[in-house]
Each structure stands twice: as C-alpha cells, then as structure tokens.
Amino acid sequence: MTGNQMNNLEGRLRELTTWHGEPPEVWKRAMSGDQAGAAARGGIILRILNWPAPRLVAACLGLIVIGLIAVSIFSGDLGKARDQARYPTASALQQSGRNQRNLAEAYAAYPSNALRAQARPLTSRTPRVGTDMGGSGLGSGLGGASVPGRRQPTGRPGSPPGSGIVAGSSGLSGGTGAHSRLGSGLGGGGTSGPAERTAPPLMIAQPDLPPDAIPPDGRHVIQKATIEMKTDDVRGAFLKTQHLISAASGEYVENSSLSGSGRDAYASLTLRIAVDRLSDVLNELRQLGEVTSEQLAGEDVTAQVVDLEARLRNEQRVETELLELLASREDAPLKDVLDLRNAIGQVRRNIEQMTAQRQRLGRLVSLATVLVLIRHDSEADDERATTDQTLGEYFGESIGRSWTTGLQYLADSIAFTVRMLIGGLIWWVLAIAALLLARHLARRKLAAAPFR
Amino acid sequence: MPHDSTDEVLLRRFVAGQREALGELAQRYELHLLGLARGMLGGRDDLACDAVQETWMRVIRYGASFNGRSSFRTWLYRILINRCRSTRKNEGRRPKSRQADPPQEAGQSPAATASPDEDNRELHAAVAQLAAAKREVLLLCYHADLTHEQAAKILRIPPGTLKSRLHAALEELRKRLATEGRS
Numbered sequence: 001m002t003g004n005q006m007n008n009l010e011g012r013l014r015e016l017t018t019w020h021g022e023p024p025e026v027w028k029r030a031m032s033g034d035q036a037g038a039a040a041r042g043g044i045i046l047r048i049l050n051w052p053a054p055r056l057v058a059a060c061l062g063l064i065v066i067g068l069i070a071v072s073i074f075s076g077d078l079g080k081a082r083d084q085a086r087y088p089t090a091s092a093l094q095q096s097g098r099n100q101r102n103l104a105e106a107y108a109a110y111p112s113n114a115l116r117a118q119a120r121p122l123t124s125r126t127p128r129v130g131t132d133m134g135g136s137g138l139g140s141g142l143g144g145a146s147v148p149g150r151r152q153p154t155g156r157p158g159s160p161p162g163s164g165i166v167a168g169s170s171g172l173s174g175g176t177g178a179h180s181r182l183g184s185g186l187g188g189g190g191t192s193g194p195a196e197r198t199a200p201p202l203m204i205a206q207p208d209l210p211p212d213a214i215p216p217d218g219r220h221v222i223q224k225a226t227i228e229m230k231t232d233d234v235r236g237a238f239l240k241t242q243h244l245i246s247a248a249s250g251e252y253v254e255n256s257s258l259s260g261s262g263r264d265a266y267a268s269l270t271l272r273i274a275v276d277r278l279s280d281v282l283n284e285l286r287q288l289g290e291v292t293s294e295q296l297a298g299e300d301v302t303a304q305v306v307d308l309e310a311r312l313r314n315e316q317r318v319e320t321e322l323l324e325l326l327a328s329r330e331d332a333p334l335k336d337v338l339d340l341r342n343a344i345g346q347v348r349r350n351i352e353q354m355t356a357q358r359q360r361l362g363r364l365v366s367l368a369t370v371l372v373l374i375r376h377d378s379e380a381d382d383e384r385a386t387t388d389q390t391l392g393e394y395f396g397e398s399i400g401r402s403w404t405t406g407l408q409y410l411a412d413s414i415a416f417t418v419r420m421l422i423g424g425l426i427w428w429v430l431a432i433a434a435l436l437l438a439r440h441l442a443r444r445k446l447a448a449a450p451f452r
Numbered sequence: 453m454p455h456d457s458t459d460e461v462l463l464r465r466f467v468a469g470q471r472e473a474l475g476e477l478a479q480r481y482e483l484h485l486l487g488l489a490r491g492m493l494g495g496r497d498d499l500a501c502d503a504v505q506e507t508w509m510r511v512i513r514y515g516a517s518f519n520g521r522s523s524f525r526t527w528l529y530r531i532l533i534n535r536c537r538s539t540r541k542n543e544g545r546r547p548k549s550r551q552a553d554p555p556q557e558a559g560q561s562p563a564a565t566a567s568p569d570e571d572n573r574e575l576h577a578a579v580a581q582l583a584a585a586k587r588e589v590l591l592l593c594y595h596a597d598l599t600h601e602q603a604a605k606i607l608r609i610p611p612g613t614l615k616s617r618l619h620a621a622l623e624e625l626r627k628r629l630a631t632e633g634r635s
Binding site: 009010012013014015016017018019023024025026027028029030031443446447449450451452 | 471474475477478482483484486487488490491492495500501504505506508509510511512513514517519527530531534572575576579590591594595596622625626629
C-alpha cells in the first residue's frame, strides 16, 4: 500500500466517525425525560455519601454527640442514676449485692407480737412476716401498698397513729410464690413475680416496736431492720450511730461508710445488734433524724432449728450405739471393725456439720442486722433559709442554687457523653469504618453506574 | 456563561442546577459523539442517536457522582463506548426481520444513501468484521482530534497496547479491503 493509499484509508476512517448534517440535539430529548429531572437533583443519601470523608465523619460524630446529649438531658435515667449514686436506697443497696446471701434474710419480718397475732393466720405456711413502714413510726397501721424499689415517702407526723388496716389494692390477701420470700403474708396483690416488685408489702407503721426479739414461745427468728433517715448533721448522726452498739453484748459494726459533705453528705452503717436491744437501738436511731423509711423483717427459722436439733440428737445416739458396738466386738474380723469405724467417721462428720449449722443459726438469731442509711436533709435547710431570708436574698439564693444545679447537670451530661464516647469507642470506630466502607462501595457503584 | 469554562466546570454548574451548562457541553461534544457512535454502530444513524441520547441521560443522572479522576471528555467517551457496545449486543440478539434498515445518511432518503458512497459501505463492512477491541481502537484513533493517549485512557488500556492493536487492526483492514477489492 502506498503512502497515498494510506492517507486515503486514514481519511476514510476519519470520515467514518464524522457526523454529517445538522446535529439532532439529542441532549434536549435526554433532558426532557422524567428521569432527567430526578437524576439532576440526585438523592440526598447519594449526595451525603459523596461528601469528603472528614466532613462525613465529623457530621456523624456531631450527630452522635447531639443525640447523646439529648438523651442525657431528656431521659430521666441520668438524673435517677445520679440520685442513686448519691443517695442509694435500701433496695438499691440490697440489689448491689451487699446482702445478697438471701433476700428474705435481709428483710425478714420483725416478730411483733401484735403483728404476728394478725399475721399468723395468713402466714401459717410462710412464717416470714414483712413490714414496711412508710413513716417515722407515726403512720397508720397496716397501710396501702407501698411502691417497692423506690424510696418511701416521707412520714407525716400528722398521720393518725394506729389507724388500723388500710387495705391496698387487694387488702390482706395472702401472697403466694415469690411473695413469701419477703413477707408476702401481708402483701397486697397476690400475683406471681419478683418478690420486691410485684408483692408490695403493706405499709405498717408501729408506734412502738416489740421489745422481745426472741419470743417467749421459743421461736427462733432472724431479724433484720432497715432505717433510712435524713438529718442536718450527717456526720454527727453517723458517729452517734456507731456509739449505739454495745461491745459487751457482742454487738459490732459490720460495715460503715461516710461520704460527701454538706448537702451531698451520705452515710450508711450495718450494725449487728443483740436482739433484746433491737427495739431500744431503733428507738435511739429514730431520735437522730427524721425517718423517711423503715423496714423490719424476720425469718422464722424455728422449724429449721428444731429439725436440726432432732437430727443432731439422732446422729449423736447413732454415734453412741456404734461406739458401744465397736467396744463389744473387739474380736470381730478386721474388715467388720474397719467398716464400723468408717460408719462412725461418717456420723461424726454429720454431727459436726449440723453443729456448725446450728451455731450459725444461733448467731443469726442472737444478733439482729440493722442497716442505717443517713442523708442530708436539704429540705430543712431550704425551709430555714426561706423563712430567714428576705425576698431578694431568697431570689439570689435560688438563682445561685439553680446555677449550681444547672452546672451540675451540664457536668453530668458532659460526663455521660464522654462515658458513652469512650466506653463505646470500639463501636464508634466500627461504625465509622462501616460508614466509610459503605461510602467507598457506594462511590464505586456510582462511578461504574454510567457505564452500565 | 463564559465560553471558556472547562468541561468539568460546566458539569458542576449543571449539577448545581444550571441546565444551560449541559447545552454548552452538548455543543462541544454532541457532533463528535454522534460521529463516533455512527462509526461504531455500522453507520446506523438511528442507533447512533439512541446511543448518544442514552449517554446524555447518564451524564444527567450520574453527573453528581463524577469524581474528576479522569477528564470529562474521557468519562463521556467511556459512557458512549459502553452504550455502543450494549447497543451492538442488543442488535445482535434481535431477529434479523426486526432489525432496522441499512445505514443511511442523516437527512437523506434511502434512495440517496444507496448510491453515494459505495466505498464507505465497504469500509463499514470491513470495520464491522474486525474484532471489537481492534474496531474500537481503530475508530477512536481516527476520530476527531483524539490523541492516542486519550484513546488509551478512554479504553483503559496502556498506550503500547493501543498502538499494537491499532497496527494489527490497520493490517487486517487493509487485507480485507484488498480481498474485497479483488473479488
């Protein structure tokens, strides 16, 4: 092929890809289609995914932070958690595992004679009797159903003492199932479910608690009491409470804590008190501040003790018989002698175990457990301040207090946000990685889309 | 709108909502696109128009996702070539009876297109018999003012590959034309 022919071919090839005539303006047809309008606008997700990575990540983080702050501000959980952290209630402490050996042991019934007289017919199969006093001992008798898990309302001194039984939603219906764990013999409701939530013990206010911890009829009762109070001087009350124990009677402070200061002061003590002094100690405790909640519980372990003692006596008799047998059969074959000795060893082990159990029960019965929770009485402060101050001072004080409270909530919100950000860091990183991956895939898909 | 705006700027303007920017892009490229499509689709103007229209629709639809890694021209031609491939594939699947009439020049009657350029028809037929890869290289390299480098980018092949394919395509084309000329 010559150079001319070559040029001719190239020219013809160029001609092949050249459009002759007027352009048909197909782009206008493309624009007029419905797809065109929609496509030109593009989807918002598409546009967002097309953002630069730093902008996208910053936007996501911003959204997360805003969400967390909103959650922390508008949800009551934060405020509740904060209050619980500062002023844990008895139920909170109980749930925290401090006295998790047995819920019933923690809040078993107090064996009031009068109360037992009422409770026995209802609790013949469940000897535990639960009481929950919603006041400082001046409230009504058997009151309406309290709300377990929450702090009981402050006792009103004006409530008529001993006003008898005020039935709750279901009156004095006998509790069943889990209720019996927490003295549901007197509990309202009577439905199944977690003891403390679904079987609220009836509120019982007793002007005077029974002095006899171990009743004269020989019953063995493990006694537990919880008393919550508020006072101006938490530290003073804390120290006075510690001095209530009598070392001579074998009493001791199982644990104690004092935290915070001023309005945030909070103290808790667990006392082991001789049962015969329980009533006196509780009376003295009530003098230390305004009682906001009081719970008494007792667990009747008489049957256990009786059973244990019977089994113990039986095992001791068996041991005696075996020893006599061993002494009388000195000429018996060695195998028989060894078998006999093994049997004696087993019986002695049983005796030791039962003796230990009996001693443990005896300790539990002889020393009652008293949980004392003391917090600062801010309402009294407020009331005092209100009455003593002029309107201007009160206004200034209120603004200052609001400012402080606001800052505290702000700090809590920030702390909550930081906690969520740091605590969930691995999830945030994974989420951002997933987002970037999605963006990458979306972009790839988009880039390839025109060519499909 | 200033006429010296780059293609990318015009595309961004169009994505931002200035519809007239697409008109300017069309002014720059539509004739070239139509010509190339016509060449790739065996001289069929109707198919070429369809392919170019679909190309513009994809530009409209996916203009926002144009990432600027290649030039707009490369991107546009890539879309067109894919459209042409797809059209050829669809045409190949269609029954012969349903296929469109033989190629004719735009704006001319069938009677007029039958006579004017017998050589062009031969060339079309010879080019159509080439393998797709060679045909695309050949047409792109002799299309408008595209350089070999630009053609290589459009086809996503190295320049060396493009040149070797071009050489092979020309050789094969010459042989075919010579054979047809003798026959």
